[in-house]
Amino acid sequence: MRHIDPSTIPHAESHRYLLGGVAPRPIAFVGTLDAGGRPNLSPFSFFNAFGANPPVIAFSPAFRGTDGTPKHSFLNIKATGEFTVSVVSYAMVEQVSLASGEYPEGVDEWVKSGFTKLPSSRIAPPGVAESPMVMECRLLHHIDLGGGPASGNLMIGEVVMFHIKESAFDGKYLDAERLDLVGRMGGALYCRASGSAVFTLAKPSHAGIGFDALPERVRNSPILTGSDLAKLAGAGELPDIGAVAAFWREKLASAGEHPPDDIEVELRLGDPERALDALLPRLRDGAPNAETEALLHRVAKAFLHRDMIDRAWQCVLAVL
Ligand SMILES: Cc1cc2nc3c(=O)[nH]c(=O)nc-3n(C[C@H](O)[C@H](O)[C@H](O)COP(=O)(O)O)c2cc1C
Numbered sequence: 001m002r003h004i005d006p007s008t009i010p011h012a013e014s015h016r017y018l019l020g021g022v023a024p025r026p027i028a029f030v031g032t033l034d035a036g037g038r039p040n041l042s043p044f045s046f047f048n049a050f051g052a053n054p055p056v057i058a059f060s061p062a063f064r065g066t067d068g069t070p071k072h073s074f075l076n077i078k079a080t081g082e083f084t085v086s087v088v089s090y091a092m093v094e095q096v097s098l099a100s101g102e103y104p105e106g107v108d109e110w111v112k113s114g115f116t117k118l119p120s121s122r123i124a125p126p127g128v129a130e131s132p133m134v135m136e137c138r139l140l141h142h143i144d145l146g147g148g149p150a151s152g153n154l155m156i157g158e159v160v161m162f163h164i165k166e167s168a169f170d171g172k173y174l175d176a177e178r179l180d181l182v183g184r185m186g187g188a189l190y191c192r193a194s195g196s197a198v199f200t201l202a203k204p205s206h207a208g209i210g211f212d213a214l215p216e217r218v219r220n221s222p223i224l225t226g227s228d229l230a231k232l233a234g235a236g237e238l239p240d241i242g243a244v245a246a247f248w249r250e251k252l253a254s255a256g257e258h259p260p261d262d263i264e265v266e267l268r269l270g271d272p273e274r275a276l277d278a279l280l281p282r283l284r285d286g287a288p289n290a291e292t293e294a295l296l297h298r299v300a301k302a303f304l305h306r307d308m309i310d311r312a313w314q315c316v317l318a319v320l
Pocket of ligand 1: 041046060097099101184
C-alpha cells in the first residue's frame, strides 16, 4: 500500500488521485448569466446532491491550476446567485466536452457546442433543452476551499424547479436506461450508467446479523469472499441449527435414482442443487474433512450467486 501525504506532493498529483479514485462522478452542466446577461455553459464533475428537504446540490468550480484565476461560472454565480444544472446523457457527451473549452469571457457555449436553451421559470439563466433533467438553482452558500490555484469553491444551491423529459420516466420515477447518464472518471475516462454497467442490489429490509455474528469457520473461509459473506451476514438471524440438522438428515436419507456423480461438472454448469447431491456420498461417509468443507463452501457460493441465501446457510452449517 502507498501512503501519500498530500502536503508533500504537487496539487496536480493530488488532483490525479482524486479524479481516478473518486469515480465515477456525475456531471453538472452548469448554465449561468454574467452581470450583463451574457450566457455561459460549462461542465463540472465535482458535483453531487446533498439533501432533499429542501433539495440541495453542490458543485465546485476550482480556481485555475495554472494561474489561480476564477472560472466564469464561478464569477457569474457570485454576481447573480443563480444557475441551472442540466444532467448529461451519453448522447450529449461530445458536445459537453466541446463546451468545456476555455472560451474567453462572454462567449456563449450553448452556441459553441450546438445546444439549445431551455428557458427557466424561476431564475434567469436557461438550462439545456437536450438534457433529460434540468434543475433551476439558487445559491445558498459559497464555501471557499483554499483560495489558491486548483483549490475548489463549493457552490451549494437549492433546487427551485425541476424540468424532466417525459422520456426519462418509467411511471412516476426516473429510469436509468431511459436517462442513459454518463459519469466522469480519471484522465480521459467516462462511463455510461446504463446497460450491463447497471445492476440491482435490493435495499436491506432489516439489520443483518453482521460479519461478527458469522461462525468463525465461515468468516475465515478461503472460498467465500467478502461479498459472499455479506449475503450470509445480511440474514435477520442465525438459522436454527435444529432445522438445518433435520434438513441434512432428510437429504442424506434420500437418494435419487440417478444421483449426479461429478460436483465439478454441476458447479461448472451453475447447478448448485445437483452439486449438493453429488456431494452427498462424501457426507454419508463419516465426519466431513477439510476437503469436503471446502466443497460445501463452493456449493454455498453457487447458491449465493443465485441469491438462494437459505440454501447457502444449510451448506455452510453442514459441518459445524
Ligand atoms: C466532464 C468535465 C468535468 C469537469 N469538471 C470540472 C470541475 O469539477 N471543476 C472545475 O473547476 N472544472 C471542471 N472541468 C473543466 C471546466 O469545464 C472548464 O475549466 C471550463 O472551461 C470552465 O468554464 P467557465 O470558465 O466558463 O466556467 C470539467 C471539464 C469536463 C469536460
